[in-house]
Amino acid sequence: MNALPTGQFYGQTNQKLQVGHLTLTDTEYTHPWVDWHYHENAYFTFILQGKVLEGNRKERYTxxxxxxxxxxxxxxxxxxxxxxxxxxxxxxxxxxWFQSYEIKPLQGSIDIQHPQAKRLMYNLVKEAKRHASYTPLAMEALLIELFGELTQTSNRLYIREPVWVKQLRELLHDAPEEPWTLNQLAEHLALHPVYLCREMPRYFNCRFGEYLRMIRLQKALPLLLKQGLSLTHIALDCGFADQSHFIRSFRNQYELTPFAYRKLFVG
Structure with missing residues (x-):
């Protein structure tokens, strides 16, 4: 079984940065099949464009x-x-890196679904793409915050979640663009809307508006890297009322405009 050293991945490396104990690599996947292998370091993989199937000894992820x-x-x-x-x-x-911050690494291979964690990773990638002015401080802080979020999520798993939490998560993630109302969601889940509104922050670590805005913006991010899609098309496809609302929400979340984001990643 092949063991890959630091900074090496199967495919074409387009960008590589060394920031202290961190190695950041932007890679185009060029191999239709990569046999069993492992890496000498713990690492995150964030798919920016396209798709890939990944399997380990327990699960397969699309x-x-x-x-x-x-x-x-x-x-x-x-x-x-x-x-x-x-x-x-x-x-x-x-x-x-883990030792210097006294952070315990996650175990195994994990498909991370939580939008708060993905928002932090998008911001870290954004910092890397601004490498002319990137700061190790910003990247380190984002990673520490990311592990904090994942640790909180892991701890919450020890508390038995009600069935409705999984159902609500699936409803919102399957169709973030839908103009959901509290009454609609409560009816789907057979819950009182007041109870649902009160319990949402306990299990999602934020309120409905913030959560829905995060997953709508995260649906928009890969669309911005596709050729020929206008901002108006993307905004409406992701559930925003219009282009202006989309741009304003995007700027508030990622501290740059959709145009600037597209230029940063596509050039």
């Missing part, structure tokens, strides 16, 4: 644009890429 995975070091896995362009961003963290 990763589309916006998917975020974490692999513990020496966690064996394989990849299968369908036809088409696929691009991923990798953040490797060596053992010294």
């Amino acid at each position: 990763c589309t644009a916006g998917s975020l995975l974490f692999h513990h070091w020496q966690e064996a896995h394989y990849n299968q890429k369908p036809e088409g362009y696929t691009r991923g961003f990798h953040v490797e963290l060596n053992a010294d």
